[in-house]
Amino acid sequence: MKRSPRSLKWPLTIQPLLLQFVILFLSFLTLVALATRVDSGGQYTDETIIPVIAKSIARSGDGRLVVRMTPELDALRDEAPTLWFVAEDDSGLRVSFGRVPAQVVAFKDLLSQLSYGHLRDRSPPYALSVVIRREESPIGPLTIVGHGKVKEVGFTVLLASSVVAIPLFLLMGLVSLIAIPWIVRCSLSGVTRIAHEAELIGAASRGMRLSEAHVPSEIRPLVQAMNKALTRLDEGYERQRRFIASAAHELRTPIAILRVKVDAAQEASTRRLAGDIDRLANLTEQLLDLQRLDATPPHKEVDLAALLRRVAGDMAPLLIAADRSIEVIVHAAQPICGDAQAIERVATNLVQNAIEHGGRKVTVRVLGTGFEVEDDGPGIPLAERERVFEPFHRLRPRSAGSGLGLHLVQQVVERHGGSVSILGAPNGGTIAKVELPRSGSEQPTMTNLDLLY
Structure with a gap:
């Protein structure tokens, strides 16, 4: 059975309040005992x-x-x-x-x-x-x-003390009940601040460290340990990044040599290896693309409609040869700010994914500062629509894809401050929807501009 985390409210607030109430109560009894002069005893006239x-x-x-x-x-x-x-x-x-x-x-x-x-x-x-x-x-x-009539002096003094002291003690208790939690909250405000800082730390914000200036000295060792752990994680990530980048670069040469030998081979079985070599080359390039994301790209104003038309035009010959078609529909296009090459790679990967797993027709729609890529294929199950963005995840184990395409798309879009999601198409296919942040300048609206290949 999982235990709930222990709160600091009890040791820092409730326990001091209980201790204070006990001290007040004992002080009250002591004052009454002194006031009654228990050593004199007896009765006095009322x-x-x-x-x-x-x-x-x-x-x-x-x-x-x-x-x-x-x-x-x-x-x-x-x-x-x-x-x-x-x-x-x-x-x-x-x-x-x-x-x-x-x-x-x-x-x-x-x-x-x-x-x-x-x-x-x-x-x-x-x-x-x-x-x-x-x-x-x-x-x-x-x-x-x-x-x-006579009465015990103890009762008289007790009654008089109660009339004066009990309201005073209740007032002190009420003030303590309000003041102590406020003091504790102010004392731990630095902890709340570093908690907000920790929420901002992610893959895109490496190098950030938690602030030690406003935390209590008792918690500072924990913050320092967290900062050292973040430093070790950054160093490990950097070593991994350099290794993958070096490996991908080193693989380019043998892949190119292997492609030349396969293309020049006389045996048909050897030439059939060309598809596997292309897949290996594509995987290598996608690994390099992931490493390039760490570099800060030049963010400039990008004409999204023109960029998607260019992607469709570049891929049209391959689609025509495979008896497929692609259509670009522009609705209320607006300029965006970002890395044009990275966004072009996003669009290319989404179109390639639609071709590989979709049907006969691919439709690209430009919607303001975002776009959609729709296919008429069998669609993606609802349970898989989040997992397809995981690296090396494939819907079908023997798929020809590398499993990095959609992961790369998500990384690029999120680095631009946008989002990407997988939706079901009305005809049963799949819609990949990309939303990007708006540029500071406006562009005239374009509607109903269609390209058909």
Whole structure:
């Protein structure tokens, strides 16, 4: 079972996020533990009694402070029967409620100097646990000291910490969730860049190397190794190219000598070898053509219609002798930019292929910046229409062709920035369609100009 490639998203993004969340959570617990002062323990008076008490304080007609039994105060007393408090305004007037302990009475004169505090005695039931707050009331600001319901300080601090800390931690987590992937993506942008550069490397762009300037130092050794591998591939390709070119050149002389001897032979069986010699010579020339593709050809404006008429005219005698015909039809011809000799070789190979594998008639159509070569032969199966461009591939094993013609056609067309494809003809034959890039200049349109041989 094939394993899917491991992504860098997990080690570079997800794992740091999880680690950060764990650290935040532990930090939150640590802060809460410190805030609760776990070493002190015990209960403290709940300071939420202060607003209830402040709303129950009013002034009598003579200006004194009085306590009104509001529903909230009544409910508070039912919840904490030991409720008591002392309230003082800024003028020093006081009012008390419940049974105020003597210890509190002793320091109630200090209320005018206090605004906040928690006091608690040393042992349960913590009857002297009091809270001191300065609170706004309907009659103005009051300083209140009181005792009521008590609660664990740990729960109080935990609740207060949650209200403040949890939104803060969630915000930090959200920022991290957005920021870390963005940082990772920016850090690896150089990898994306060299991936695009690698996609541009092909047979026609040898000598290109991946850029090392914008990649992280951890990935640079991989890029350097890739560049060294590309250098070795270029060197190996160059050695192979020189070998094939040298071999093809060296074969020309013995092939020429062999042709002369076969043509001069008296025996009919020997002269029948002339076809095989021609095939060998054609294969040698096609190998040389493939090597010539590496050289940068002169790209000039080419009259495609005139070029195809010339190819048809050169091949017409051979077709007539073989009881075949060729027709050139020009539709909206436009000039192209390229190597005229290479394009002429493409057209010649396509016509020769149509003659060898086609029927009795070959039709060449010029269509703008491209052309088609159609035959009325048996056609090429759909499954073979891509494979015929492979080097040395033949539809029939004993075919007289070299198997390099269509491969050479594809190489030349692609070097010109065009494309070639094999299609089925309406009459059951084959159409080889070549599309080439348009030249910068325009040419007058020509239509319905036919040549028939």
